[in-house]
């Protein structure tokens with residue numbers, strides 16, 4: 466196999482893979498990677514489950530008895546709740562709805578799972594960037610070589626001083642002996 470994708474590339478493509486919007490070639494590479502990489506496969510399955518659940522909720526919206534006005538309020542405040550942006554009273558309300566309404570509870574679980582997924586891939590990218598950055602810094606140091614720069618003028622001064630002293634000594638010797 467020549468066209469192996471890395472795990473990072475696959476996780477960037479997963480969304481499109483699930484939406485089925487990749488070219489057939491790329492789709493095949495992702496499929497091959499998933500077959501051989503349990504870690505990406507797990508990510509793929511949880512992402513797909515989550516998307517399916519959201520779709521189900523949308524489809525069931527008309528007949529599901531749990532889709533109440535309260536639940537709709539819950540949904541519109543959910544991301545603010547997860548990000549700790551609600552005041553105490555509102556977050557208690559959200560908690561109560563999550564306890565009494567299984568749909569709301571499921572949404573809350575999904576959003577936390579999703580956040581964890583996002584966070585872990587963000588952490589991964591951050592670590593890679595850190596690695597790249599330290600490599601970059603190392604390279605810069607190698608090329609700049611500050612130790613050499615610091616020593617250089619010192620040698621020049623020493624050499625100049627030595628030449629001056631030699632000239633004086635030569636002059637004195639000349640005066641004394643010739």
Ligand SMILES: [Zn+2]
Pocket residue numbers: 471472473475498502504505506
């Ligand atoms: Zn992988």
